[in-house]
Amino acid sequence: MVTNKSKRKAKKMVTSLLAVGMAFGMVTATAGSTVNAEVKDDTSVWSWEDASKIERTEDNTAPQITEDEINDIAPDLYVWDTWPLRDRDGSVAKVNGYKVIFSLTAEKEGITPSERHGMAKIRYFYSKDGKDWKLGGLVYDPDKALGSRQWAGSAMLDDGEVTLFYTATGRKSNETKTYEQRLAKVTADISASNKEGVQLDSNEDHEILLEADGEKYQTLEQSQGKGVIYSFRDPWFFKDPKSGEEYLLFEGNSPGLASEQTCQPENIGSPSFQKTHEAPEEAALYNGAVGIAKKGDSLSDWEMMDPLLEADCVNQQLERPHFMVKGNQYYLFFISHKFTFAPQLTGPDGLYGFTSKSIHGEYEPLNESGLVVANPENDPLQAYSWVVLPHGEVSSFVNKYKTEDGEQKFGGTLAPTLKVNFHKDESKIVNESKFPTLK
Ligand code: FRU
Secondary structure (H helix, E strand, C coil): CCCHHHHHHHHHHHHHHHHHHHHCCCCCCCCCCCCCCCCCCCCEECCHHHHCCCCCCCCCECCCCCHHHCECCCCCEEEEEEEEEEECCCCECCECCEEEEEEEEEECCCCCHHHHHHHCEEEEEEECCCCCCEEEEECCCCCCCCCCEEEEEEEEEECCEEEEEEEEECCCCCCCCCCCEEEEEEEEEEEEECCCEEEEEECCCCEEEEECCCCCCCCHHHHCCCCCCCCCEEEEEEECCCCCCEEEEEEEECCCCHHHCCCCHHHHCCHHHHHHCCCCHHHHHCEEEEEEEEECCCCCCEEEEEEEEEEECCECCCEEEEEEEECCEEEEEEEECHHHECCCCCCCCEEEEEEECCCCCCCEECCCCCEEEECCCCCCCCEEEEEECCCCEEEEEECEEECCCCCEEECCCECCEEEEEEECCEEEEEEEECCCCCC
16 A cells, blocks of 8 residues: 555655755756655655546445435525534534534626525524424625635534634625635624523624635636636634644635646656556646645634645545544545546545544545545435534435436535545445435
8 A cells, every 4th residue: 555654655765866956057946936845754646546546336325316305495595515613522413403504605696506606695504303494584785795606614602702714715806706715704692492492693803814825825817827726724623632622624726827737746646656657748737736724822813734645636626524423533525526527537526534643644444545434326426525424324315316307406405415434544435315414
């Protein structure tokens, strides 16, 4: 098996060769180029070799979703990326017996499903049993929120106050929509009673927490409009149970000008794999990363660190990264699409995962390739945006599924819930149910 250690050894050899080359004037650095050529010491790698092992198996393929399993929680809204309110320690929160979920939503009227991303706003729902969901409404006043639309995030409850972390996408001042993304937060007081249900009362004090810096994470300008969809988004709050330290995970891209990106040997794989495999030139434009920032004095103060994981030359988007901790083991998950893999690599729309005994890695792909949950081959876009809860329950939304007549339809609501077992570096789907328990 290829370990990150051997990947790092390979990297060190490359770096020292580079240093020797530079000392003899053989290698010239391009003016203005930044650092993405090199994999950082604290960054694990999802290599071409790992990703070339991706395949659907009985253990990772979700059952096909049937129409009677779809629970439409808001018929007038498109509902997609969803996350539960969690306590500070990561367990799913209960407020007076209610579970609360937050979702990206858009009013259906007048727009096609694919236009929803341009109008996304965060609404919340609540339920006592996971079956009957009530729409609580918007979490904030969209006129006061940052960004021309708000994308995915996470929500943490402490002492009666909810902190909503979200992505501020574009700016209200932009005449045309841009794909600039910044990590933001706002807080809201929460109360719940059987009579009134769950109420959120936002103080509308929206704040930018982090912006891509061009050194650790690519800026929109550096991406030069190349590659598939730029990213600096999806902040996910995490308190490390081992150290008590707090972090935000997020989706980013490795830094540097897109036109100067290159594939490094360790992005390809082990030395023996490198001998027989080369990535096509266009693969260099694919530079997805799982970003991490550490909390300073308060929830407004975050220090950006080098990525936890990079998929340079392998995949452009490692979306909605999050952790589950089981015993001594950290499990790092993200979602990705088939169309964001570099040319010649094929992975399904799915949930991907890595594991390590230390929060900063080295991370190894689960099941050797990283694939944890795949849509079935005959309904490859049926669900997306999987989130793993503390006990292995996995929720997602119904994306473009096939009806009984073979027509493709956008679901736009919660998908059936999967249960996945994790053992060391392996996983297995063991159950599916119509409704979540949100444990
Ligand atoms: C995943 C995703 C997120 C983003 C949102 C935008 O489904 O791409 O990364 O926040 O959708 O709609």
